[in-house]
Every structure is written in C-alpha cells, then in structure tokens.
Amino acid sequence: MGNRVTIKSIARDLGISHMTVSRALSDHPNVRPDTRKAVQEHARTVGYVRNAAAKAMRGDGTKIVGLLLPNIVNEFYARFANTLAQSCEDYSLHLIIHLTNDDPDTELRAFERLHEVQAMSVIHVPAPGAVQNVAAHLAGVNVIQLIREQEMGQPVSSILVEDHGAIGAAVQHLAGLGHQAIGYIGADARLSSGRARRRAFEAGLASAGLVVDADWITLGAPDFSTGQESAGRLLAERKVTAIVCGGFEVSNGALSVVLEARQDAVQGMGFVGYGDPSYYTWLNGGVSTIAVRVDELAQEAARLAACPPTDLNINRRAFEASFVPRNTHLAMDHKRG
C-alpha cells in the first residue's frame, strides 16, 4: 500500500541513475536537455513530490512556520492567521498552528513540538508570566514576537502595535463628550502591552485634565472573562460614565456584558473597544474602537518568517493603531445609513 514515488523509483522506471533524476528535477545544468525533459515529464505523470523529511534530514531546512496564538476565535487573531496563512502560501511555507490559551506551559509544549519538526520560524504572541526554559528549543529558530515583547534569551524580531496615540485620542474623545470619570479595562503588568496601554490611558487622562482614580483601572489576564468581570464591576459601582478597553479579548468580554445589561444601567455610557472586528460596525449602531492594521501585521510577519533577518540584532517594527469614533454612547437606537 502507498508505495511512495521516489527519485529512485523514477530512476528505475527510466533505467538511469537516481542522481540524474535528482539533477533533472532541480534543474541542474549538467543534464542533457532531453533527459531532463523526460524525467520531469515522467515525474509529473506519476505524481512525484519531493520528500520533505529527507530534505530536512540533510539540513536543508523545513519551510515550516509555527504560529502560537492564544486562540483563533477572537476575530483579531483569526484575521491575523487568515492573512498569514495566505501569505505563507505565497512563500511556499507550511503553517503549523498551536493555540496557547495564554498558558505558559502550553506555550512551552508548542515550542517543543515545533523543535521536533525543525520549524524554521515561530511567530508567537508571548503568554503572560515568567519565561520558562524555552531557550533549549530555540536553537537556530527565527523567533518573531507579536504584539507583546518578552525577553527570550536570544535575539528575536517583534511586530508591535503603537497604540499610545490612539488610546490618547479615545480618552480625549470621551472627555470632549463630557465624560469626567473614565474607567479602563486591560491586561496587567505581566504583559508589555498591558503596561504600555495602561500608561497611554493615564497619559490621555492627564492631557485631558482628568484625574486618575486607581479604582477605575481594572486589570487582569488578557482574556474574555477579565473583560466581563471588570465591566460588570464598573457597571455595578456606577462610578464611571465611560469605559476604555485595552485588549482584544478584554474588549469582547466587556462588550458582551454591556450589551446584555439592563438598558437603564448603561444608557448614555461611553464605550471604546479595542480591535475592530467586522461586527463592531453593526453592534449598537457602531462601536467606537481602537483599530489595528491586522493585515499589515500579518504580512510583515510572513515576510520575516520567510526571510529571517540576517542581521541578528534587534528587529522591531511597530504599526500605528487608530481611534475610530462611532456610536460611543451605548443603548442608542440603531442608526442606519
């Protein structure tokens, strides 16, 4: 069963040496044109494909790229993976996906598995928490960090979102609408992105001349339930009149709570989400949000994955986020175009 077609089987078929077949198939100059043609034609008709394992074993590399994401249902990650997968097709790269659920142990296992298959590059959203002994699995791997930065004990590339300006604009926008007590929901200090966004939020408040109340800043793991719980708390306490979200998952979690809250509890409340899933344009007649150029991030990631930077020095690239004002106030009637 399943007798693979190999260069040797082709060589037998054609009564020549397997080396001639190898040369013909890789367009080596030292093959008589008619031989080359005959070999290539035969190879096509018998459905020959080169054996990736054999190539890998010779040290020729694998064309395998690993992608480590918290999940793939959040539309930001889904779009990223989608665009990345398409770009990988262009570079003839295989894309292996591992979901970390933002758990360091799962992340470690994923690195281990990718080491087994000798992945050439790994694109990952670093999970929160301490760096573990991943270093052993990183020898000769081209590591590309996404969104968050974390020391890995070896030079890595990073693709980041520069959202300081956008978060500031969101706060200004809310202040302009008359909001004085603005709450924030985001990731805690374990993540570089969590630290940066929180700073941006506080800077925004300051430049709008508003006070920072530590009680209105709710932090946690960068996940859906943090968003839910934080929004629930802020809503229950009724101290803030607006909420700014600093994270993709957190934003969806918070939004789910506000959308399902009693109307009188949220009427007139300001809300700014993070990330820009397609349905944000429809919910509430349009949810104001901080938009990230996800496709550009993904294309840059594919480029870096396909062509590892020869210069092993740090390689940081940041993409500017933008504030998209829509229906900032909740529980309004639908507006239609």
Place this chain on the structure above:
Amino acid sequence: MGNRVTIKSIARDLGISHMTVSRALSDHPNVRPDTRKAVQEHARTVGYVRNAAAKAMRGDGTKIVGLLLPNIVNEFYARFANTLAQSCEDYSLHLIIHLTNDDPDTELRAFERLHEVQAMSVIHVPAPGAVQNVAAHLAGVNVIQLIREQEMGQPVSSILVEDHGAIGAAVQHLAGLGHQAIGYIGADARLSSGRARRRAFEAGLASAGLVVDADWITLGAPDFSTGQESAGRLLAERKVTAIVCGGFEVSNGALSVVLEARQDAVQGMGFVGYGDPSYYTWLNGGVSTIAVRVDELAQEAARLAACPPTDLNINRRAFEASFVPRNTHLAMDHKRG
C-alpha cells in the same frame, strides 16, 4: 551553529552506544535501570527532542494533520479550527492549515504540499467544482471531508450537518409569522450541501403549503459576495417578505446588506441566518438562525484524524442542526434581557 542534540551526541557525552540511548529514551526493557535513568536525565538537561524528520523517513508516520478550509475569518470555520487545534494537542498531532478560498487549484496545491510532508490525515471542506487529479496525492492519506461530500476516488470519512429538519423548522416559523413569499440564498448545485439545503428549503415550503417561486431562490458560489448580491437583489425586487440563508458565508454576506439597508426597506422583513456566530445574539436584538454543533464536529474530526478508521469502508457521521428563533423580524429596536 544550532548543533542539534541527537542520540549520537548524547551517546558521545555518556560514552555509550547510540543504540543504548535510543532504547533508554523509548523505555525499552533491555537497558540497565541506572543507564536508562542517566540517559533520560541527561537528555532532559540538554533539551533533547526526537527528530521528526528522521522518524518520518523510517516510515513511522508524521503525526501531521492537514486542515483545508475556505478561510478562517468566518466564525464557523474559526471555531472549528480552534476546537480542532485544541483536540489535536490532546492527540499530540501537528495541525497544518491551508486556506483554499474555495478555489480548486489552491486546494490541489495544498494537497500536494501535504503530500510532501506526508500528512497522516487531511480534514477538508471540499471546494466546489470538478475533482481534479488530487488522487495522486492521496495514497495512504486518511481523508476526512467536512460539511460537503465529494467523490475522491478512494474511501473517505465524512462529517456532515443534517440540517433538513432545521431548515424546515425555519420555514415553518416564518410561515407561522404570516410570511407567504419566502426567498432563499444558498450555494448552487456544485456542492452537495448546496443541493441538500435547497431541497430542504423547498420541502419546508411545500409542507407549509407555500408555493415555490424559482425567482426567489438565488444560488451561487458559497461565499460572502453571493450573500451580498443575492440579498441586494431580493431586497430591490421587493417580492419576498422573508429570507432564509443556506450557508455560513452566504449568511454573513446577506446579513451585512440587510443591516446596512435603509430601515424602511427592511422593516418587518423576516431573516433566518445560517450558523451561529456569537454576535448573532446581539445584532438586531438577536438574529434567528440555524445553529450547527461546531465543537462536536471538530472533536469528531480530531478523533478520526488521530485514529484512522481501519475499516476502509465509508464512514459517514452527521450532526443534527437546530433552528434557533430569536428576533426574526429586522429593524426592531434592541430588546434587552
């Protein structure tokens, strides 16, 4: 650079034969316990992982599963991939994703690439159109078709959605609401699912005592733009008072048009979507839809991918869809819980 740790390098380190190392690492009985322990400990400290390529070359299989989806931004596919990826983790399988965009050529290339890496199983949503010469790349591969069925020239498993009843229920529901002219948007006859759902829709009309008007049935490729264009046409013609969608992409496309249409053009129009993305519960105060048990499909797919059915006969498994009535009529004010 990047000198891989191998059983031979470990053997050198410990001054023993590489065979003893191999046996120790695979818990073979014929190794002195202290030798085994020493080897395993050393392997752990130097970060040894087995070389997948070498194993594959010996014919031991690859633990690689290919996943071919039209895209991964549609929430149904995203959820499927998400659950599948998690399940693959449990079975220690590598998941390689290829996006076909429902294009047969892209699909063919994906099969070719997966053949190169000797994927053990391939889970795929067959693209519309004729079967091409994929057969050559299927030798010894465990093929699992998802949602749609297509003859592949070799025995395959299929994981299907049994939505006849749910589609019938949707039509009954609309009829009960007084709708007499009900339109349908779905995939054309190139897809098994397109044929089946259309039949289910017509059967539903018949059993509700309603007429079938061929003009109200709009078919096309199973994509977003088909949904957009068809919904646009049905809205412009103003002949139907309700629309039933028969496809994930199509449903989102149609919904996008309906949500962005002028309010008077859709007020009171009935709408039933297909699939149940999370935001359907929030849009329009809740979009009625045909819900598919996506997690169960994915788990079954992982099971089949991990344990290829030894019995090479047909292996079909269908999961029942259900009709979820929510705010069937469009452009109502938000209802809140």
Place this chain on the structure above:
DNA sequence: GTGAAAGCGCTAACAA
C-alpha cells in the same frame, strides 16, 4: 544488557 549494521530519500562531492 549492549553494540554494529543497514536503510528510509535526498544531494554534495568525488569518480568516470
């Protein structure tokens, strides 16, 4: 209980 040899598919280096 341990080791040596062979071979999976492929190509760089040498031989003819």
Place this chain on the structure above:
DNA sequence: TTGTTAGCGCTTTCAC
C-alpha cells in the same frame, strides 16, 4: 554528461 558514495537521525535486526 552520468554514476557512485556517503551521511543526515533514527530504529529494526541480528550478533555478542
């Protein structure tokens, strides 16, 4: 221009 050899990392088979 074509062919032979060797070796990448691993395990099965056979010898000790």
